[in-house]
Amino acid sequence: MDQQHLWRSLAFAIVVTLAMNALDMLYHVATNTAVHLHYVAVKATVIFATVLLIAVIVGRGRTPGIVTSILGPVAFYIYYTVATPTLDRSLFTLDEAVWYVVVHAIALGIAYWLMQSQIVKNKERLPFAVLVSLAALPLYWGWLMELVKLTGGLDEQTTTVMTFGTALLVLVILFVLVYLATLLPRSWWPGILAGVAFGIVGLLFRVTLIDAGARVLVVAVPYLLTYFLWGEK
């Protein structure tokens, strides 16, 4: 198997998984359902495995995209119903309803379509900025949840790190920074620059240096991965 195909599939799977998680997390906070670190991690693992395996073994395209969008959410639903709950479900509403399979499938379908049809096949700036900012959001959100855990917080406290309003605000900031980066000469370094700018925005709000460093990676990693596939055809 072509090694380049493996690397491209890996980058594709990472970005699509992150963007899908962003849409799903936004839906969760918009509908007052908890965003729990454990389930986000499992969901990301299951979706990532599905996207990667289908991209590597079968390929990428419209039909593989539809199969991926159905298989990933169904697999996560099986995990969700069989595994022992890690959060008190009498206090927190999670993805109990079968309806969430549809929500996850739509989110994954949108992320897959954005990546495959708008970024891999075209060289448009707007979809690139939308997808990279979406992919950066769960990384940032996950970092905030991990910070709560590292400082001795409980699982329950990680569910309250962001509201719909703050998530939307962060997404807008990320989008503006990434879009401005795409206006610069087409290369990998504007992604790093956008990350540094996001870190500086954090420093203005008096975050620690480690936190600011994490913010640089939050933007730079999805930017570089998506740039790797931009206009691949």
Added chain:
Amino acid sequence: MSKAGVWAVVAAFFFGIVGSILTFVPPQNLVQIGLGFGRHNDRVLIGVLALIIAVVCVYKLLTLVWEYKVPRKHSKKKK
């Protein structure tokens, strides 16, 4: 059947059976048959991942069968 097809069938059966056991067999029974490694949720996650591999192998097999039945049309080269 091509080599890829044979591999797809073997892998689909293997991962399908392993995945089904780890995901759907009750934890007490898994411990009794010596598969009680890790926590219950870890086994379920591994089982679900194995099931995903099995389904992807079936999908690959279907694409191979479809390509065999309906060969791809080669574009006419311009002279």
